Amino acid sequence: MSQRSPALFVSFIVLAVVCASFALLPAAAQQQGPQTNLAALTLTTVTDWEAGVAEGALVTNNAGGEVRLADEQREGSFVSPPFVTDFAFNAVGASWQAEVPEGTRLALEVRVRDSERDDDAAAGWGAWQPLSAIDATTAASDDEGAFVTPAVLAVPATSQALQVRASFASEIERASAVLEALTLTYLSTAPPEPIFATGLPRRPLLAGGKTLTPRPAVIPRTDWRGRAEAAQPLRRTPRSLVLHQIDAEVSSATSLDMVRALASYQLDVLGWEDLSYHYLLDAEGNLFEGRLGGPTSLVSRMAAGGDAVHIGVLVPRDGTPSPTAQGVLINLMAWLGEAYGIDPMGTHRVTGDPAATDRPNITGFTTLIDAAPERTSSLDELVPQLRLLTDQSTVRARWYFAEGNVAEYSQRLALFNPTEAETEATVTLVRPGDTPVTSIVRIPANARADLTVNTLLDNALALPAIVESSAPILVERSMSLTTDIDGGPGITELSRVWYFAEGSSEGTQRTFLLLFNPNPVNVQATLIYMQRDGLTFEQDVQIAAQSRLVIAVNDITLPDGSLPLLGKNFGVQIVASQPLAAERTMRFGENGSGLHTGRGIATLARRWYFAEGTTQGDFQMHLLVLNPNLQPANVTATFMGPEGETEVRQFAVPARTQLAINANAIIPDLGVSSIVTADRPVAVERSLRFNDDAAGTIGTGATVPALRWAFVDGRTSDVTYYLCVSNPDRLPTTVTVDFSFGDGAIGSQSIVVPAGARYTMAVHEIYPDENIVSAIVRSTRPIIAERSLFPGGGVRGGSTNLGIPMP
Structure with a gap:
């Protein structure tokens, strides 16, 4: 037969x-x-x-x-x-x-x-x-x-x-x-004179949603094909990546001819409706856009491929892609995997085939069709290694820190790995005008690793940082003086618009705005200072490519020599031509003893939650509300005590104005959580000052309660550590806190928080003398969670930070 x-x-x-x-x-x-x-x-x-x-x-x-x-x-x-x-x-x-x-x-x-x-x-x-x-x-x-x-x-x-x-x-x-x-x-398809693919324009791929993995740049089909063609593809969401080794020993002068020959053959000879390859790659690393319609265009002519993105690699039968080509291929597959949810190390079941076994998400085409051994391509033998490299090259976490200064501060990065496997993170310290410094940090599974930046560099005043990893790591930065500390999570998404509700040049206070531009082009930005008295001041600046600009607000000078913002209280709106990272550092107290620093607010909201807050002892608490709208905003501040007691106040905030709400005048001598609501989107921060105004913290509120919050940094060795949990729900909630420590040990604590109340956990009393304490807070109902750290019990300042919401 x-x-x-x-x-x-x-x-x-x-x-x-x-x-x-x-x-x-x-x-x-x-x-x-x-x-x-x-x-x-x-x-x-x-x-x-x-x-x-x-x-x-x-x-x-x-x-x-x-x-x-x-x-x-x-x-x-x-x-x-x-x-x-x-x-x-x-x-x-x-x-x-x-x-x-x-x-x-x-x-x-x-x-x-x-x-x-x-x-x-x-x-x-x-x-x-x-x-x-x-x-x-x-x-x-x-x-x-x-x-x-x-x-x-x-x-x-x-x-x-x-x-x-x-x-x-x-x-x-x-x-x-x-x-x-x-x-x-x-x-x-060879012209009389060779045309080199390297001379053709490249454009970033526009398909897919936002990704952390860089978008590859491709040679558009209209440029290499030399004609405009309409795409009418059938659509589907790709579930895998299929690699085709196209047996071709081509040079930089002939790869374009080969790509054109492939298109003419499949379209004009075979009569196919379009190319069967979504992308084509040559030995020089030139990436050509193949099939029209992008990665979601279904390749009906290529059986056994399933709902796949097909990638053709021009390489001789017994050869392997050049290192340059492999790098481009790995970046392409990493981006596709992130853009369409394709795990490079995972498998999937072919649609419509109940008898099929699970298929690797990245595979060689001849493997799929059970090719005879002599037909199996050398590219297929490379696929296991390509899968691993693609997984390692997929950027699943990127954190930006605009602030960085090891000449005046002790600076440390705390990195937490919430996965079950050890991972690595790449820390890039950007030195404007100089070569970046890169450090690889290994992070154990379900644990934290620290990097003290001062051990890598010293006397660097400008040192913004980017932290990347193929695992979904969490990163916080700690900045410390001998008299105060502050820190908190970095920025996970750049933005063209940033807000700061707090800002002051009154008395001993100095405000610095730090704008970090990681883009390869210069960025223009306009800063609008909205003062407490309703006056505004605008400033235009330029941030150089891959550099940082520090704006000393107290020192802004007009042509006549006057200082328009000296002695003022204000909020700030920043509008930039390209997405960037924005942070604010404030120094205050005698000889600048006090410090707080942190990221800006990228999105306004009508509701803001704060778990931490107190007016006890010498703490002075203010809620700072910035209304950047052109119309007034009506604001309601609700303060909730530990037993569920509440105080409510209402305020009117004029257009483009900052409002300071003095909590001590409303709820004296009480530990509270707060909710601020408004009839227009506003920005809200909470300020805490103590030690006779020599130390203090600033905290941004949460706009949405969450079921899980993460706190990367923290210790209880000579530090008072509080976890504050606020339950804005109408029902009680059970909160469980999972701790991990520097020696690999773990701990867990559970509490019940009544409806509309807050709870403060003194972690230093439960787990004393721990040099590393990271925490994951879990709740049965959505909550707000913040962490406060006070070195020496507050003698050397303190910091308060909202947790990192987790899925």
């Missing part, structure tokens, strides 16, 4: 409209864009086959003419006569009609040379190159004996003669594969 291939058919009825032996089709007419010449040679009759040389094979007149093994032979071959073409070509494709029973084999190869030489028929030929037929469904899917090479072979652009060889083998006596017809298509 014979076993036939699935339908792999290009209609050589169309190609061989001239029925004479070795019929030569006319070259294609001039098309829009670069010219493509193509023609075809067909062998199908007894006369065609008998013109070649058969060894161990015989030609019969069955079906009008065919070639098979001779009787009693287990191996044999057929070699066609040389064919001279009427123009030089640089690519060859083929289709053939054959029966290949189980236990038999049929392999076809082609070779080329510059021209036929009568004096020595064997001279000048290149090596035999295999013609690989794979499962590429076509319009003629009902023809089970049809084969096609979905990609062309790259040959020297001076080729003007070609020859084909068919090799037969059988493991079964008197059984043979049968070759009934063969069509060779040759194409010329």
Whole structure:
């Protein structure tokens, strides 16, 4: 019983409209864009086959003419006569009609040379190159004996003669594969003068949503194809990435010709509706946009691929992609994986095939189609390593820190890994005008690692940082003086608009705005200072590419020498031409003993929650409200005590004005949580000052309660550590706090927080003398959680920070 291939058919009825032996089709007419010449040679009759040389094979007149093994032979071959073409070509494709029973084999190869030489028929030929037929469904899917090479072979652009060889083998006596017809298509896409792909424009891919992994830059199809074409694809969400090794030894001067030949072959010869590859990559790392419609365009012509993104890599059969090409390929796959939720190390079940086993999300195409060992590509052997490198190159966390200064502060980064596997993070310290400093930090599973920045550099006043990892790590920065500390999480998403509700140059207070531009271009920004008395002041600045600008607000000077913001209280709105990171640092007290610093507010809201707050002892608490709108805002402040008691006050905030709400005047000598609501979106922060105004903290509120909050930094060795939990719900909630410590130990505490109340956990009393304390707060109902740290019990200042919400 014979076993036939699935339908792999290009209609050589169309190609061989001239029925004479070795019929030569006319070259294609001039098309829009670069010219493509193509023609075809067909062998199908007894006369065609008998013109070649058969060894161990015989030609019969069955079906009008065919070639098979001779009787009693287990191996044999057929070699066609040389064919001279009427123009030089640089690519060859083929289709053939054959029966290949189980236990038999049929392999076809082609070779080329510059021209036929009568004096020595064997001279000048290149090596035999295999013609690989794979499962590429076509319009003629009902023809089970049809084969096609979905990609062309790259040959020297001076080729003007070609020859084909068919090799037969059988493991079964008197059984043979049968070759009934063969069509060779040759194409010329090489211009008189070479055009280099490196000279074509590149544009970032626009498909998919926001990603942390950098978007690859591709050569648009309209630029390399030389024509505008409409895309009308069927859409689906890709679930895997399939790699195709396109057997092509091309140079920087010929890769563009090969890509154009692939397009002409699949569209003009095979008659497919579009390219079967979404992207094509050459050895120089040039990435070409292939199929129109982006990664969600369904490739119906490539069976066994499933809902996949198909990537063609131009590399010789026995070669591997160059390091440059591998780097581009890995970045492309990492970006695709993040953009469409494709885990590089994961698997998926093929849609509509209940009997199918799970398939790796990144795989080689010949692996999918159960190719014979001699057809398995060298690229497939590289796939396991590519999966791992793609996973490691996927950016699942990126944190920006605009503030950084090891000349005046002790600076430390605390990195927490919430996954079950050890991971690495890359910390890049940006030195404007100098080479960045990079450090790799290993982070154990479910644990924290610290990096003291002062050990890497000293005396650096400007040191913004970027932290990246392939794991969803959490990062906080600690800044400390001998008299005060502050810190908190970095910025996970750049923004064009930032707000600060707090700002002052009154008395000993100094305000510094830090704008970090990680973009490769300069950024223009306008800062609007909205004062407590309703006056505004605007300032235009420029932030250099990959640099940081520090604005000392107290020192802003007008042309007449006056200081417009000296002695003022204000909030700030920043509007930039490109997304950037913005932080604010304030120093206050005698000799600048007090410090607080932290990220800006990227989004206004009508509701703000604060878990921490107190007016006890010498603490002075204020809620700072910035109304940047052009209309007044009505604001309600609700203060909730530990037993559920509440105090409510209402305020009117004029347009483009800052309001300070003095909590001590409303709820004296009480630990409270707060909710601020407004009829317009506003920005709200909470200020705490203590130690006779020599130390203090600033905290941004939460706009939405959450079920889980993370706190990376923290210790109880000579530090008073409080976790404050506010339950704004109408029902009680059970809160569980999971702690991890520097020696790998863990701990857990559970509490019940009444409705509308807050609870303060003294962590230093439960777990004293721990140098590293990280915490994950879990609740049965949405809550707000904040952490307060007071070195020396507050003698050396303190910091208060909202937790990092977790999914």
